[in-house]
Amino acid sequence: MSSLARNLFRTLGGAALLAAPTVALAAGDLGGQAEQQPTNWTAIIMFAVFVIGTLFITKWAAARTKSAADFYTAGGGITGFQNGLAIAGDYMSAASFLGISAAVMASGFDGLIYSIGFLVGWPVITFLMAERLRNLGKFTFADVAAFRFAQTPVRIFAASGTLVVVAFYLIAQMVGAGQLIKLLFGLEYWIAVVIVGALMMIYVLFGGMTATTWVQIIKACLLLGGASFMAFMVMWNYGFSPERLFASAVDVKAGIASAGGAAPEQARQSGLSIMAPGNFITDPISAISFGMALMFGTAGLPHILMRFFTVPSAKEARKSVMWATGWIGYFYLLTFIIGFGAITFVLTDPSFLDPRGGLIGGSNMAAVHLAHAVGGNIFLGFISAVAFATILAVVAGLTLSGASAVSHDIYSTILKDGKADSASELRVSRITTVALGILAVALGIAFEKQNIAFMVSLAFAIAASANFPVLFLSILWKDTTTWGAVIGGFLGLISSVVLTVLSPSVWEATLGYAKGSAPFPYTSPALFSMTIGFVGIWLFSVLDRSRRAQIDRDGFLAQQVRSETGIGAAKASSH
Amino acid sequence: MDTSVAERVAANPTYQSLKATRSRFSWTLTIAILIVYYGFILLIAFGKNLLATPLGDGVTTLGIPVGFGVIIFTIVITAVYVRRANGEFDALSETVKREVLQ
Known part of the structure; x- marks a missing residue:
């Protein structure tokens, strides 16, 4: 992959986006950290309004969070429309908003390729997983993965898969939050990280899934509303003609x-290059591998999976x-327009540019x-506050999911053999x-100066190579066994x-070895590690001759009937 | 759910036809989205010039409608599945429950 594409990857890499490498995109400036801006009071006041509003919601939610089921799934009483917005709020990170619009501004069409990658997983979830997850599961995806298997080993795997994905995603979000807030609000990095950590703890601790859901819904509405307004204003200026x-x-x-200094013909070509694919794919294997990870x-x-139990x-x-x-797709269409708007409005206005022609900040x-x-x-303050709110919504969802892996999968199911009472599970x-x-804040501060741009891509790659194959095969392939799922899952x-x-x-950008020395040349491991995961599950299931394997295979029929019809599901969720 | 209920459901002809129809439908759509997405990626890898072809006299290239088309396709194909599953498939599933559980 070209270095531009690699930088773009990092950009999209997540909130990490907000860290160093992205800055390099437009400005061509490889120097790292976000520059601290003057304190922005409009933004801080708007954000304070958001925080006060969400704290009231948390107070209301806390009164309704009495059992473990309330904590994990808001009692299962969220409607499809609300949950759709909450999923969108969980998924559209500040990274997508700022990173993709920046990528579009820098290289036009190539930015769209990323958006599409982030969108195409949703039909797959719809066709193969969503309803089956709901019919089989209760609180966590481990409920589904372990449905017909020996609980302890599969739950240990699923909890590991959850915690590792959550950890990488969370670190990326925390570091991104610190950088972003330093940039937008003019606060110190560590203060920003502590504020994010504290608010996230308050939402999840007291309001559980109910508060998290409403924070995500409000954030989704604010983000979609703000982005719609920006795209509308851009299009309005061009008489709603995309061509113009x-x-x-x-x-x-x-x-x-x-x-x-380019010659006129060259300059024209360089201008036109934003209308077509550029350097995104010089290496199809990396592109396909990254596409699979997304x-x-x-x-x-x-x-995200946890949201289906609400x-x-x-x-x-x-x-x-x-x-x-629908919302996520719409949002990515908006970011494309916003990116082009940034070319025509921002790159032409000296007040947004530094002396070298890069963007201020x-x-x-x-x-x-x-x-x-x-x-x-005023609108600048609004969008800054929305970006902050966006991070809060994402980290709250991540923390809730990590907490449920520990309390439901490890504590309640493994240690207490499924007999823990709701109150102690909640505790x-x-x-x-x-x-x-606390860990997220500590890691956020520890990783401030690190190049952590790979972390979100890594979280996606692990989710694709470990969690997805185990879930997919346990739901759809009769002959999967406990040991096949566990060994294959861990291999992935x-x-x-x-x-x-x-x-x-990581090898070159984070560990600092010479350029070109990385033993694994591709940007994303998913093509290979997913194959390892799937083949591992298949192989160790086929080889499994244990008595447990027979029980696992015999359990498929009942699982399939329930996943297809929902018979037995309503009771399981105790709503 | 005890095993006998599961076996009765599994033996039910309505259930079998529901399972077969839904499986065929969801796999067809899954293959469709895989073809569209990876087709798009391969087109970018090997057909850059095609995507860079201008539409008419302006600067808008074929890549723009193709890219937006992939996004719209993703949304529409999801809606198509949900519509059929929430109507036809859920009705069949209710029939199965009525036939077996009563």
């Missing part, structure tokens, strides 16, 4: 190239994915500067929430981590 917007963007890019990783993210039926579960897919500021350009100071999930919150997990460490994004 594109033509103007091409002129701006050609002008920049020409100012950089597509199947989405279907293996524990905090609705009362399979019908509502399907409606949730339909709404989620780094290239991730594309959408933020555009907010200023189309909506003035363990709250203790875990506090522990995860370990291989995705090892190959990522050996890939350029």
Whole structure:
């Protein structure tokens, strides 16, 4: 992959986006950290309003969070439409918003390729997983993965898969949050990280899934509303003609190239390059591998899967994915327009540019500067507050999912043999929430100066290579056995981590070995580690001659009947 | 659910036809989205010039409608599945429950 594509990967890599490498995108500046901005009071006041509002919701939710079921699934009383918005709120990170619009501003069409990768996992979830998850599961995806297997080994695997994915995703979000808030609000990095950690703990600790869901819904509405307004203003300026917007963007890019000393014909070509695929794919294997990580990783993210247990039926579960897919797809169309808007409004306005022609604050500021350009100071404050709210919604979902893996899978099912009472299970999930919150803040501060851009891609790769194959085969393949699932799942997990460490994004960018020395040359391990996961499950299931294996295979019929019809499911969720 | 209920459901002809129809439908759609997405990736890898072809006299290229098309397709194909599953398949599933459990 070209270095541009690699940088873009990092950009999309997640909130990590907000960290160093992205800054390099437009500005061509490889220097790292986000620059601290003057304290932005409008943004802080708007954010304070959001926080106060969500704390009231948390207070209301706390009164309704009495049992473990309330804590994990909001009592199962969320409607499909609400859950669809909450899923969108859980999934659309500040990374997607700022990172993708920045990528579009930098290279036009290539930015769209990323958006599409982040969207195409949703139909797969809809067709193969959503309703079956709802019919089989109760609180966590381990309920589904372990449905007909020996509980202890499969739960240990599923809890590991959950915690590892959550950890990488959470670190990326925390570091991103610190960088972003330093940038937008002018606060110190560590203060920003502590604020995010504290608020997230309050939401989850007291309000559980109910508060988390409403924080995600409100955030989704604010983000979609803000992005719609920006895209509307951009299009309005061009008489709602995409061609006029594109033509103007091409002129701006050609002008920049020409100012950089390019001959007129060359400059024109450079301008037109934003209208077609550029350097994204020089290496099809990396592209396909990364595409697989995004597509199947989405279907293996524990905090997303958990959302399917908050609705009362399979019908509502399907409606949730339909709404989620619609909102997320719409959002990515908006970010494309916003990215082009940033070319024509931001790159042409010297007040947003530093002396070298880069964006003030780094290239991730594309959408933020555009907010200023189309909506003035107040709207700038609004979008900054929304970006902060976005991070809170995502980290709350992650923490809840990590806490449930510990309290439901490890404590209640393994240690207490499924006999833990609701009150003690609830207590363990709250203790875990506090522990995860403190850990997240500590890691967020520890990783401040590290190049952690690979972490979100890694989280997707692990989800695709470990969680997804185990879930998929346990639901659909009769002959999967306990040991097949556990060994294959761990092979997928370990291989995705090892190959990522050996890939350029860690080996060269983080560990600092010479360029080109990475033993694993591709950007994403998913093509290989997913294969290892699937083949491992198949092989060790086929070889499994234990007595348990027979029970596992015999259990398939009852599981299948329940996953297809929901018979027995309503009772299981005790709603 | 005890095993005897599961066996009775599994033997029910309505259930068998529901399972077969839904499985065929969901796999067809899954293959469709895989073809569209990986087709798009391969087109970017090997057909850059095609995607860079301008539409008419302007700067808008074929890549724009194709890219937006993939997004719209993703949303529409999801809605198509959900519509059929929430109507036809759920009705069949209710029939199975009525036939077996009563």
